[in-house]
Amino acid sequence: MSLLARATAILDCFDVKRSALGVSDIARCTGLPKSTVSRLVGELVDLRYLERDGAQVRLGLRLFELGELAAGPKELRKLAFASMADLRDATGQTVQLGVLDGVEVVYVGILRGRSSVKLPSRVGGRMPAYATGSGKALLAFSEPDVVERVIANGLDAVGPRTIIDPEAFRRELAFIRAAGVSYEVEESRPGIASAASCIVDAAGVPVAAMSISGRVGEFDARRVGLAVRTAVVGLMRQLPHRPLDRIREQTGLSR
């Protein structure tokens, strides 16, 4: 395990629930020797990636800065914001924007609806991809090996109706690919339903997914699904105009 991996393991210990940790806490959490952790924490503090708060230590200012600079999610959020707001206003439900990272979906933007059922999601938070509307929408348009990796990673039931059978899951993705919309009822969490649609770029690679979630009762799947889909196609129409970097990426990808 390289030094960088150790350092990042330290940063990974922090969570919305555990926002301040001691050296020993970190040593336990990472499995690294205490002396090593002490030294690395010291270096990270000097670099302002961590900051001391008495005997505890918490995530530092530089991470905040770099997070604000992380161009990808920011740009995406800006582009999608208008559509998301329309959707939120039209339905009153909460709208989310997520990207795929390995076997999980990371939410990069959230607009909470009026009927603010408290969703567990949070900007920067993660959920298993196979159990969420956004995740399934993204996987439906991803390469087969990405999907297989998710399946191989295990389809554990995280909600009352999570799809745990690999074959059923593949069929579900095929259906989503055809429909352009994914639905999910109590697959991620009891009492919650959602509909999502995948945003793909000009080359057909999935970029993000927009989803809309609400309480199972007050949620008209058909209607809402259509709304998400229309919002997404509207968004995609203005997507390929993004000039330089997209072109550069294209040429880069073509070897």
Added chain:
Amino acid sequence: MSLLARATAILDCFDVKRSALGVSDIARCTGLPKSTVSRLVGELVDLRYLERDGAQVRLGLRLFELGELAAGPKELRKLAFASMADLRDATGQTVQLGVLDGVEVVYVGILRGRSSVKLPSRVGGRMPAYATGSGKALLAFSEPDVVERVIANGLDAVGPRTIIDPEAFRRELAFIRAAGVSYEVEESRPGIASAASCIVDAAGVPVAAMSISGRVGEFDARRVGLAVRTAVVGLMRQLPHRPLDRIREQTGLSR
């Protein structure tokens, strides 16, 4: 230069203006050998701190996540948000919240005013402390060695009226400490004026500064200065109630 310092030097190359860089760009910018950069970039990509975008590389998803988790700024922003909104609505000018980091102030929150004169500041952005309203307010309540470090670092003119004389600067801070408000007219940038006030915690250590900026013409310094000050004292009144972590910090600081 340790490995961690090298890795962070790579991350520091990125900027709002240079959001995507190649390996050679980074090598030039950091002064590190290209082969070293290539290897480190590879590791950082594996760790998702960077992501490849064709031949270019940009800041990755994990930095975005960690930035969202950085508790300090987030908490502060939440606390100050109401007062900032009041101030913005009352004056129509843009309100900023900044913290001190070394010799610079980092903006952790911005509410743009109606008369949206385009300020150069940005959430997560930096400005030299000695040349801004927020920075001077923070320095006025900081330990002498902090102030001296800033002065030793050099008071270069960044605006038409930047204070560049060390002695004048010390007098300015003494005045601000007495008044509780700092003013700044064209010290940071031509055509811009601002007033700021420092938020100190129960122990008297400066935490952040709230500032309000506008075009020199449409800016009534007296009136606005008083408004900022009242907003800040109102904010501070509800500050010491913050329970556990503050107490822990206290005990930690008292050795």
Added chain:
DNA sequence: ATCGTTGTTCCAGTGAACGGGACACACGGT
């Protein structure tokens, strides 16, 4: 006073990072 904590420091041993150089590739100019 005696534990069980905490975090920090020391230092010799070693394994991982280093980086010069060779390499493959993609351009653009002549």
Added chain:
DNA sequence: ACCGTGTGTCCCGTTCACTGGAACAACGAT
């Protein structure tokens, strides 16, 4: 076609910086 210059990656012997057990000092609780 032939360079010249730009990329980014990879190899591999050298070496030096990271490692981590152990000893340490400070607390707090029992």
